[in-house]
Amino acid sequence: MGKFIKDETGISAIITALVMTIILTATALALDIGAAYVDASYAQNAADAIALSIGEYLPVEQNDQSSKTMILAAANEFALKNGVYDLKTEDVIFCGLEDGKYKSVSVSVKKTSVTKLAKIIGVDNIKITKSATVSSKPVGSIKGAVPIGITEDAYDTAMATGNTQHVILKVGGGDGVNGFYGFIVLDDSNGNAVVLEKWMKYGYEFENYVGEILPIATGDKTSVVRDGVNYRLSLCNHYVGYDGCKVAHYVEDCPRVVFVLIYRFVNTNTVEIVGFAPFILEPSNKDDEIQGSFLDINISYTEKITEKDCGTYTYRLTG
Numbered sequence: 001m002g003k004f005i006k007d008e009t010g011i012s013a014i015i016t017a018l019v020m021t022i023i024l025t026a027t028a029l030a031l032d033i034g035a036a037y038v039d040a041s042y043a044q045n046a047a048d049a050i051a052l053s054i055g056e057y058l059p060v061e062q063n064d065q066s067s068k069t070m071i072l073a074a075a076n077e078f079a080l081k082n083g084v085y086d087l088k089t090e091d092v093i094f095c096g097l098e099d100g101k102y103k104s105v106s107v108s109v110k111k112t113s114v115t116k117l118a119k120i121i122g123v124d125n126i127k128i129t130k131s132a133t134v135s136s137k138p139v140g141s142i143k144g145a146v147p148i149g150i151t152e153d154a155y156d157t158a159m160a161t162g163n164t165q166h167v168i169l170k171v172g173g174g175d176g177v178n179g180f181y182g183f184i185v186l187d188d189s190n191g192n193a194v195v196l197e198k199w200m201k202y203g204y205e206f207e208n209y210v211g212e213i214l215p216i217a218t219g220d221k222t223s224v225v226r227d228g229v230n231y232r233l234s235l236c237n238h239y240v241g242y243d244g245c246k247v248a249h250y251v252e253d254c255p256r257v258v259f260v261l262i263y264r265f266v267n268t269n270t271v272e273i274v275g276f277a278p279f280i281l282e283p284s285n286k287d288d289e290i291q292g293s294f295l296d297i298n299i300s301y302t303e304k305i306t307e308k309d310c311g312t313y314t315y316r317l318t319g
């Protein structure tokens, strides 16, 4: 009997030791996994922040090495600000290739979460990789539009034929031109010449958006465009000695860069906006013509985005 009791005590001690070991191991793992979750969340936040910081540089031409290098440098700079000291070139992947342009960048942040208690079961660290993808998206709204636009068909034809530089737009069209433009009234005023000229020179002060229905302005407004274009051309103070801003080199917020409305007719005197195309104005001697080149520009954050790509972009985290 005495022997039996002694044995039972021994078994109890073994069971207690086993249970204690299991509880301690579980606790150790729980604490270290908890810490790893915190590290993972830091890594995700850092990846998101780095991706967002380079969104404004998208899209980038497939072979534009200098822009890609600049984007990598910007990503690195932002990584350091977010406590990521080992971002490598292969952690920044250009993707979303479309029409010869990368529309997205994916950023991976790697972090090693060093364990404390789990070391007793042979787990020294937990490796974490978190990624974020930022993509350029066509803007769905814009401030500062000019009251001129071209039809979606004319824009699509220009893009499809590669006829995007030194384009001549003429009032009402005609032979030997690349398209015609019309005047659009951007608010609920009657769109008289004074108002149109103000918008042409300074841009509309409120927001226009895709899907907005606007009336066309009628009557001869050629002087509006001539005065507006000349005024904007004169305001450029960049690239002094190199003809100022032009398609080969320009500053994105130069007054020479306007956002032309891309629209489709709803009926003969009303249009619906389908997009906004950046266009750099060039000198032209003719009163009924506008000359310029279409650009790709990423403006700052806009609340609305759209599907149709007219060359004006904002950005979003897409993964």
Ligand SMILES: [Zn+2]
Residues within 6 Å of the ligand: 236, 237, 238, 244, 245, 250, 251, 254, 255, 256
């Ligand atoms: Zn300029």
